[in-house]
Amino acid sequence: MHLTLEKLAPFLGSYYLVLAVMNAVFGYFLWEHKKNIRQAVFWTVVAGAFTIMASIAYSGQQKLMELVSLPEAFRGFVDGNLANPALYTIGTSAFLVTMFLFRKVLVQPVVAWGLLVLALLLMGLSMADVQFAEIVTKPDNVPIVAMVFLLGYFTWLATAQAVKNDERTARGEDPLEKLNNEKILVWPDLVYTELICMVAVTAVLTYWAVGLQAPLEDAASSVKTPNPSKAPWYFLGLQEMLVYFDPWMAGVVLPSTIVAGLMAIPYLDFNKAGNGYYTINQRKFAYLVFQFGFLELWVTLIILGTFLRGPNWNFFGPYEQWDAHKVVALNNVDLSQFFWLGLVGYMPKAPDGASEIAKFGWILWRELPGIIVVVSYLALLPPFLGLTIFRGFYKRMGLIRFMVMSNLLLMMMLLPIKMVLRWTINLKYLISIPEYLLNL
Amino acid sequence: MVDPKKMSVEEILAACRGGSSSSSSPPESKPALAKDEPSAATGKPAASKPVESKPAAGKPAGAKPGGMNTADILAAARGGAAKSEPASASDGPAPAKSAPGAKSPPAAKPGAMSVADILAAARKGAGAAKETAAEEKPAAKKAPPAKPAAAKAAAQAEPEPVSGAKDTSSILAAARKGVKPGPISKEEAKQRATATIEKPEKSMPVRPAKPAYAIPSPPVAAQSDRRDFFAVVAGSFLAVGFSSFALTNVVWLLGLARFMFPNVLTEPPSKFKVGFSANFAPDTVSDNFKAQFGVWVVNTVYEGQRQIVALRTVCTHLGCTPNWLEAEQKFKCPCHGSGFYKDGVNFEGPAPRPLERYAIQLADDGQLEVDKSRIFYSEKGEWGDSASFVAV
Numbered sequence: 122m123h124l125t126l127e128k129l130a131p132f133l134g135s136y137y138l139v140l141a142v143m144n145a146v147f148g149y150f151l152w153e154h155k156k157n158i159r160q161a162v163f164w165t166v167v168a169g170a171f172t173i174m175a176s177i178a179y180s181g182q183q184k185l186m187e188l189v190s191l192p193e194a195f196r197g198f199v200d201g202n203l204a205n206p207a208l209y210t211i212g213t214s215a216f217l218v219t220m221f222l223f224r225k226v227l228v229q230p231v232v233a234w235g236l237l238v239l240a241l242l243l244m245g246l247s248m249a250d251v252q253f254a255e256i257v258t259k260p261d262n263v264p265i266v267a268m269v270f271l272l273g274y275f276t277w278l279a280t281a282q283a284v285k286n287d288e289r290t291a292r293g294e295d296p297l298e299k300l301n302n303e304k305i306l307v308w309p310d311l312v313y314t315e316l317i318c319m320v321a322v323t324a325v326l327t328y329w330a331v332g333l334q335a336p337l338e339d340a341a342s343s344v345k346t347p348n349p350s351k352a353p354w355y356f357l358g359l360q361e362m363l364v365y366f367d368p369w370m371a372g373v374v375l376p377s378t379i380v381a382g383l384m385a386i387p388y389l390d391f392n393k394a395g396n397g398y399y400t401i402n403q404r405k406f407a408y409l410v411f412q413f414g415f416l417e418l419w420v421t422l423i424i425l426g427t428f429l430r431g432p433n434w435n436f437f438g439p440y441e442q443w444d445a446h447k448v449v450a451l452n453n454v455d456l457s458q459f460f461w462l463g464l465v466g467y468m469p470k471a472p473d474g475a476s477e478i479a480k481f482g483w484i485l486w487r488e489l490p491g492i493i494v495v496v497s498y499l500a501l502l503p504p505f506l507g508l509t510i511f512r513g514f515y516k517r518m519g520l521i522r523f524m525v526m527s528n529l530l531l532m533m534m535l536l537p538i539k540m541v542l543r544w545t546i547n548l549k550y551l552i553s554i555p556e557y558l559l560n561l
Numbered sequence: 562m563v564d565p566k567k568m569s570v571e572e573i574l575a576a577c578r579g580g581s582s583s584s585s586s587p588p589e590s591k592p593a594l595a596k597d598e599p600s601a602a603t604g605k606p607a608a609s610k611p612v613e614s615k616p617a618a619g620k621p622a623g624a625k626p627g628g629m630n631t632a633d634i635l636a637a638a639r640g641g642a643a644k645s646e647p648a649s650a651s652d653g654p655a656p657a658k659s660a661p662g663a664k665s666p667p668a669a670k671p672g673a674m675s676v677a678d679i680l681a682a683a684r685k686g687a688g689a690a691k692e693t694a695a696e697e698k699p700a701a702k703k704a705p706p707a708k709p710a711a712a713k714a715a716a717q718a719e720p721e722p723v724s725g726a727k728d729t730s731s732i733l734a735a736a737r738k739g740v741k742p743g744p745i746s747k748e749e750a751k752q753r754a755t756a757t758i759e760k761p762e763k764s765m766p767v768r769p770a771k772p773a774y775a776i777p778s779p780p781v782a783a784q785s786d787r788r789d790f791f792a793v794v795a796g797s798f799l800a801v802g803f804s805s806f807a808l809t810n811v812v813w814l815l816g817l818a819r820f821m822f823p824n825v826l827t828e829p830p831s832k833f834k835v836g837f838s839a840n841f842a843p844d845t846v847s848d849n850f851k852a853q854f855g856v857w858v859v860n861t862v863y864e865g866q867r868q869i870v871a872l873r874t875v876c877t878h879l880g881c882t883p884n885w886l887e888a889e890q891k892f893k894c895p896c897h898g899s900g901f902y903k904d905g906v907n908f909e910g911p912a913p914r915p916l917e918r919y920a921i922q923l924a925d926d927g928q929l930e931v932d933k934s935r936i937f938y939s940e941k942g943e944w945g946d947s948a949s950f951v952a953v
């Protein structure tokens with residue numbers, strides 16, 4: 122499938138038209154129900170602008186289309202200077218932190234609407250770039266795009282509720298969820314909603330099935346792996362993790378730890394607040410840890426894996442051609458090599474003809490630096506944390522619960538730490554014992 | 562009041578209790594007035610009564626959940642008996658008495674008659690009936706004597722104002738007490754205790770005799786034998802069931818095992834010839850055998866020695882198939898980006914060890930022969946094995 126601007130034009134035109142209608146409806150809503158004349162006018166003007174963009178986009182002419190696309194220089198800059206995993210991760214983290222810090226402002230409906238329109242606009246402008254459009258409109262990826270927006274919506278909804286509740290709590294009132302306690306409007310409220318949802322979902326699925334080709338690939342072959350070869354979207358975070366870890370770690374140990382850790386949450390949690398209602402202030406630690414693990418370590422990695430990883434699992438900018446021959450200079454080095462070759466000048470190696478046990482001893486000796494680092498990270502850090510910043514936690518949780526929690530936390534932090542180490546010093550493994558398939 | 566559609570169960574109950582409490586107020590106040598000031602009460606104007614009892618009716622929210630339970634009523638009766646309450650002053654004519662009770666229906670939703678409502682109505686009715694008798698017998702211990710009792714026992718009194726709505730306890734109470742509804746004196750109670758109530762004989766229709774065909778015949782021995790045939794053979798029906806269950810499972814397992822060995826043979830022979838060594842120019846990677854055999858034949862220099870080796874086309878990370886990139890002179894895995902030099906040694910990405918080598922040798926006819934049944938691992942120091950390469 123090779124997209125061209127002409128093929129894109131009808132889609133882009135309709136896209137902007139939908140945006141125009143959305144904004145017009147929003148303006149009408151503000152006018153009619155909120156009596157907010159000034160804002161209503163503003164959004165209606167925005168709607169008008171989108172109508173103009175729609176007509177430009179419908180034309181499908183190269184010259185005109187440049188008006189509704191991002192400038193070439195900007196795209197080049199993004200691809201050339203910003204497109205690497207380190208900047209991507211730092212950027213998304215900064216973005217999420219900003220969202221968190223300014224949540225009181227950002228969750229206001231009008232502001233949130235503005236952000237949504239901006240995001241959609243940026244996507245529309247980017248879509249005039251054929252490379253970008255090709256990735257985004259791939260039948261595999263369309264649902265992922267939809268889910269990104271869906272996730273944004275639900276995150277906004279939960280945060281807005283939490284912010285409202287936190288303000289109420291600050292004023293000494295009950296959270297919103299407590300006001301209508303015991304009141305569940307089933308008929309017709311809930312039942313009608315369900316009916317409408319059913320109809321809508323059926324319509325979307327039907328349209329989806331008719332409108333998008335199934336993403337079929339070549340017949341399977343054990344000697345041919347598609348390039349790039351991507352996991353199902355929900356596992357792209359794992360696949361990204363596999364770049365930084367041994368298959369045993371990223372494929373077995375860490376996923377199991379994630380599942381076990383999620384199951385352990387209720388038993389580790391000693392904070393009774395926030396039961397049955399949204400809140401952030403009353404459970405800041407839990408909220409931040411979970412959102413970091415979910416949004417940063419899972420969702421952004423899925424987005425990264427879907428849209429920014431191309432052939433040979435290289436990192437590509439959003440507007441960059443997926444070139445299977447892109448050369449990325451990488452040379453990853455184990456910690457033991459850093460230590461022995463860098464500081465001592467040779468690698469310890471078992472003499473020829475040594476017994477198995479002696480060989481094993483030599484291996485341990487070779488990997489000693491990494492073993493020391495890992496053991497102190499997992500065994501010495503928890504008590505240290507318990508005595509310093511997590512003192513209060515330790516007192517309230519007791520020894521075992523605290524140890525479990527801190528170890529889970531440290532396991533979680535392994536991923537970002539290894540990512541940073543890979544980017545900065547090209548570190549491959551802290552402990553590398555390929556002889557026994559044990560690497561970390 | 563709230564829109565009925567949006568009323569929660571609690572609100573409905575509260576509303577009902579509000580109604581019921583107002584309707585149950587008469588029994589509450591009555592014993593007190595009956596007992597304490599029989600004479601004084603009669604003197605007072607009837608009009609004062611509704612005013613007095615209204616507070617009780619007026620605050621449904623304040624009413625205890627459940628309105629009045631039996632214990633409450635009893636307590637009220639006793640309390641009334643103990644201390645004289647000015648509140649219940651008027652013991653006016655019956656109509657005046659029941660007035661507050663009659664006022665309650667509008668408060669209670671007609672559609673929403675709960676148990677409490679019914680009880681309250683019954684009690685109110687009882688109160689009204691009691692009314693007549695109440696004046697002379699102030700010592701009532703039982704607050705809500707039921708109407709049926711009044712009808713049955715109190716032959717003296719008036720016709721019943723309300724019919725129906727009798728509950729078991731009131732009937733029992735009336736039956737035990739004997740005759741009269743409403744408060745009675747202790748002496749009377751004693752007298753009545755001896756009185757017995759006659760129960761009407763119940764006449765039942767006579768059951769017709771069973772016809773001959775309906776009388777079960779004694780079981781025939783032969784029949785039971787036939788039925789137990791399988792049980793005799795297999796031990797019991799349970800055994801039959803479990804045996805067949807187990808048998809089915811065994812068949813399933815066998816089928817599953819068979820499924821593991823499909824009727825196809827995809828594997829090419831593990832030993833095959835790839836041509837003469839002259840075909841493999843120095844520092845080249847031959848991609849020709851990848852699709853069929855999963856092998857790269859490489860002519861390269863490893864540890865200072867020029868050799869021809871057969872590399873397995875499986876990534877040592879998670880088993881994808883890397884590609885040979887001629888321009889970059891490396892093997893590159895599409896899954897997580899592991900990279901390998903021409904000699905198979907890993908240098909980038911997560912692959913923890915070099916690619917694996919198959920055994921290779923010079924066959925008798927001078928061709929190179931690859932043997933996939935033997936694998937040599939570099940990390941175990943096996944690449945030094947002379948079977949793992951052909952020196953050129």
Ligand code: FES
Pocket residue numbers: 363876877878879880881894895896897898899910911912
């Ligand atoms: S399978 Fe080859 S890099 Fe992961």
